[in-house]
Amino acid sequence: MKKDEKRVLETNRNEFHKGKLKIFFSYAAGVGKTYAMLKAAHLEAKKKDVVVGYIEPKERTEILSLLAGLEVLSTKKVSDGTTQYEELDLDIAIKRNPQIILVDELAHINIGNKRHRNRYMDVEELLKAGIDVYTTLDVKNIESLIDTVFRITGLSVNERIPDRIFDMADYIKFIDLDPDELINRLHQGKLYNGEKKERAENHFFKKSDLIALRELALRRLADKIGKENEADKRINSQDHKYYTQEIILTCITASQNNPIVIRSAKRLASAFKAKLIALYVENNKNRLSDTDKQNLQKNMELAEQLDARIVTVYGDDIALQISEYAKVSGVSKIVFGRSMNQKIIPFFGKRRLADQLISYIPSADIYIIPDFEDTREKIRSYYRVDLSSHFKEFVRAGLIILVTSLLSLWLFDQGINKANLLAVYFLGVLLSSIIAKGIIYNFLISIISVVCYNFLFIEPRWTMEAYDPEYVFTMTLMFVSSFLISMLSNRIQYHTTEAAIKSYRTDILFETTQQLQNAKTIEEVYNEIAHQIMSLSDYNVIIYPQINNQTQPPLTYDHGNDFDFTNYIDQDEMIVVNWVFKNNRPAGLSTNTFPKAKCLYMAIGGHDHTFAVIGIVADKKYPMNTFEKNLLIAMLAECGMSIERIQSIQEYNEISQKSEQEKLRYNLLRSISHDLRTPLTGISGSAMMLMENADSLSKKKLNTIYEDIYEDSNWLIQLSENLLSMTRLENKEIELDLQSDIVEDIINEAIQIISKRYKDNKITYIPSTELLMVKMDSRLIVQVLLNLIDNAIKYSKEYSEVVIKTEKINNEIKISVADQGRGISKEAKQHIFDLFYTEHNTIGDSRRSVGLGLYLCQTIMELHHGSIYVEDNQPQGSVFVITFPESEGE
Structure with a gap:
């Protein structure tokens, strides 16, 4: 199969599955892991798209020969300041998007890499992109076995992978070689030369060490197989009796x-x-x-x-x-x-x-x-006590002891028994321990208090001697009591402080949950989570929302200090943000992914989608301790759930709206198909009669036929206008052209148009005593009046009067259209403005209607911030009233 054909078959492969990881695993270097990996790659290349991403430079001819025939991607040139190295170019590998990529030395530490500190993190990103990865690994590089390897070989290994990477591998192929044969290969110079060979012989390549490492590798492989078997048992077991977790x-x-x-x-x-x-x-x-x-x-x-x-x-x-x-x-x-x-x-x-x-x-x-x-x-x-950092506290504590001594001297001169002065010193010790915290401070404060009391009040006074041996017991008791008082005071303060901190953090989490539940929009969710994070820490916050897989302009939040975010929103930082969007994992400051970034970035996501990335703006290596970080993770998880909830509500509303629209379309088609038949049949019949009998019909009969065609045509024209207007309103295509117009002119225009349709009906207009002007879209308001007058004529007795009246009441301008029909029932008034609603009638097609007119009138009036309602007319009939707010300055 040609490569182009392979690429076609693999289009969008990464959208459907995650890549698989195959590790060629052994107990030491030189066993043949890379050789076995390349041999397997040649077999797969016959049916799949295989490329070499990175192979550790080796001088062995068998390795170089196996590279022939495989596509080798270009590597990235990096430097540590003195030496130039080659590293896997992750961007090129992802862009190439092969089915299988070979990446040697899984535990390697990347040199000069701004993206990932370790190669296994590169591999994780390749897997997430849907690319299968072949890689190599020694047992000495597994994190949990580092100490065991140290005890075996005496060497500490810096290049390590977490155990989860080894355990997540889909395939482990153990490459074995007898230790004697491996040592023989080393002596023959097939593995290393010169200094490297001598160093290897003295450390990793001792036979006893290799045997121990081989056993360790086999045990670790057996552990992985055992875990997979246990997982299968848990999945396949109905009663789950196979496994009891400790x-x-x-x-x-x-x-x-x-x-x-x-x-x-x-x-x-x-x-x-x-x-x-x-x-x-x-x-x-x-x-x-x-x-x-x-x-x-x-x-x-x-x-x-x-x-x-x-x-x-x-x-x-x-x-x-x-x-x-x-x-x-x-x-x-x-x-x-x-x-x-x-x-x-x-x-x-x-x-x-x-x-x-x-x-x-x-x-x-x-x-x-x-x-x-x-x-x-x-x-x-x-x-150990850092006296420089606590010097002020110690000085303040010393001043308290000094004041305590002066107060005791004054009380002693007033005749207070010196035994009672012990309570004064205990109080001083208590106050001093509140200020100066630490066991060394407590000890010194207690000693100073005893010395001062002995010097000032024990006979002989003003010396450190004591005549009575009982004073020794008194001094000892005073020291012990003072020391215990100060220790207990510090402990109480500590517990009080910790309780306050825990309460504060718990309150933040509770408040965050409560506020996020009350948020109605996604913008409110972002604002709330940002303010809660700023309450948790002293750092400013940047949020990068994402809509339709496009990163939106960032939202910045500071503590009201007009913080300059310019240095924290640049091209380099956006690379980290986009990576977090794609991988839904933390990156940036204090992580091993883009560790040189200026912010700590974490994703706000749901089950299968990242909604936004939040950046914690900090200036030190560890912006948050573990407790705060876990609390932040919990807050972001709650934030993601709130966004999902809001989106679910929006999707439900959209589905409901679409369902309602489908229902409306169905009703519209049903109503139109039913009600259009009568006028179209009338027009068609009249036209047929004119075509066949025009010469034999009287002039009066011809005029009657013409009037019927004209009336039916006008009804169809009005229906078409209402349908067009309704469609434009539903699609929000109408933009109001608001102009201040005289109400009387608009009404006269509507009467003039309707009079051409109903020449025999009487339309009376009663204008207001004052000139009324309203800011309106005159074209739409004329259409409202036409619908109201047309309904008033159709639902009234033949040749009855329709009265139009305008007036100004308080700050409202009202236009009423009254008819003398049979009126509208109380139940019908509640639905009269609903779409497609028509009250049951028995007069046939003279009152045909699809229920669009009044719904359209209500929608137009809402756009004008006005209203429309219906009242009973006296002695009979109905009155439809539309109201406008008075225009400012008119």
């Missing part, structure tokens, strides 16, 4: 070695086929430096990559918080690092964390993972 909880800390714990928990979750939860306990002891905050954020991102659900709780008692959450969530296994198991304060600390958890939740299994962090450094960091 829940594993791991703890997140700011430790540099916490990733070891997280990966171990992931491996455990994979082995038990369990759900993984990553819990972070935030408390007032977590005084994190900037480095610790970055480590914490990275550890949370790692947990997210390993498909763990991130949860944040608050409390001073870490063990209690972990156990309470574990009980509520049904956790069966808890995994944490050994450093968390240490006593923070030697000799005086609480029981070990493991012991506390066992006592709190004895039914859970506890797993302790070695963490090589220096516990002494952790203890030092616990006591």
Whole structure:
């Protein structure tokens, strides 16, 4: 099959399915993954469109020979400042849109790439574009196995892929080779030369290491197959008895070695086929430096990559918080690092964390993972205080102690017992602890208070000595009491602050949900979500709506500070916005996709469509912590649901409107087909009579036939005008030509036209005593008057009088058309202006009507901001009244 023919068959393929991923998997480099991939590509190229996107440069002749005969896409030239490299050109690959593309080294870290940090992210985008991908991978590059590989080889691997990428692969082909044969190939120089060969022999290519890596790869492959079998069992089983899911909880800390714990928990979750939860306990002891905050954020991102659900709780008692959450969530296994198991304060600390958890939740299994962090450094960091950052608070606390001492001296001079002065010092300690927070501050404040009390009031005064040994007990008791008071004060403040923060964030989420439910339009939804996000954070917001797959001009929201968004809305940022639209995934600042962007971009989407992209304008690497990010995700999900709700309502209204229009068309055709027969039959019969008997008919009979033809023709003309006007009004094609006109002139024009149709009917006009002028479209108002006068004549007795009257009442100008017919029933008055409504009558075609005239009159009057209604005429008949608001300045 020719390539052109293949392309025709594959037109719009990506609109119908996602591409499939095939991984050529092994335990070490040099086994033959790339060779096997190229051989498979040649077989597929006989029946499919196959291209080579990127192959790692190799000097082996067998690899170079297999590239012959395959289309190789051009690569992107990049540089790290010293060396030039070649990388996969993702845009060219997507534009080429083959059926299968070969991308070597799935775990590669892109160099100088503004779009994706890792190659597996490029592959994900290719798959989403509907392109099948062949790629290669070693076991050492799987994220959850990094620590195991380190223990086997002693080397840390930087190039990694999340486990979900390996597990999502549609096909895994294991490429195997005996370790002895692989080592032999290395010695023969078939894999590396020179320095690379020597380094490989000393590290990855030891036989014992290769055997261990081979076993690890086979186990990981077996885990994936086991997961697929379990999934099939769950799908095919009616009673779901094949599978009982466990829940594993791991703890997140700011430790540099916490990733070891997280990966171990992931491996455990994979082995038990369990759900993984990553819990972070935030408390007032977590005084994190900037480095610790970055480590914490990275550890949370790692947990997210390993498909763990991130949860944040608050409390001073870490063990209690972990156990309470574990009980509520049904956790069966808890995994944490050994450093968390240490006593923070030697000799005086609480029981070990493991012991506390066992006592709190004895039914859970506890797993302790070695963490090589220096516990002494952790203890030092616990006591470490940044005096420069809290100097003002410490000075204020010292001033309070000074005022407390002066007040105590004055009270002592007034005769107050010195034992009672202890309460004054306790009050000073309490106030000082409110200002200066931290265990070191509490300790120093308590010491200073004891020293001041001893120096000022214990005999001998003005010295640090004490005559009575009981004073030593008093001082000790005072220190302990002061220290406990300050500690409790800080703890209460912390809980109060955290409760306020949680309440505030919960209120924002609740208010967002409530306001979004009340939103009537999509614009209101965007405005509400933007203001709620600004309430949640200090950042400004940009929203890029999308209509019919076209990005609309951005909507900007700031905190009222006239923020300049120019630098944040440019061509580079729009590339990120369009990528988020297409892939429905976060990108930009603090992500691995377009990390150099100036904003964090997230999608507002529904089940299968992205409605808008929201940009968080921030100036630092981590614009939001994990809790705020999760809260934002929940808010955006609620926003997407609100937009879907509004669109569903709009679609329902459109469907209802179309259904109503179809019903109206049906009624129109039915009415016209029924009522047109009479005048057309009359015209046809009269014309036939004139053609056959014109010479034999009397002049009087001829005039009668002419009048019948004229009357039927006028009825058809008026019907046609009403139909044309109604169609134009329904399609919103009429633009009013408003001019100030004299009411009397408009009425006279209508009477003059109608008099030509009804020469024998009496039409009386009673004008107002003053000159009336109205801003109107005179052509349409004449048509309204013609319909009203025509109805008045048709539904009245023969030769009866029709009275037209104009008057001004308050600020309204009224025109009434009164007839002397039999009137309109009370029930009919409620529907008289409905489309196609005609009240039942028995007078035949002299009163024929399709129910267009009054509906048209009402529509025209609404366009003029006027009204139309019907009243009873005395002694009989009906009065139709149209009203206009008085024109300004007239």
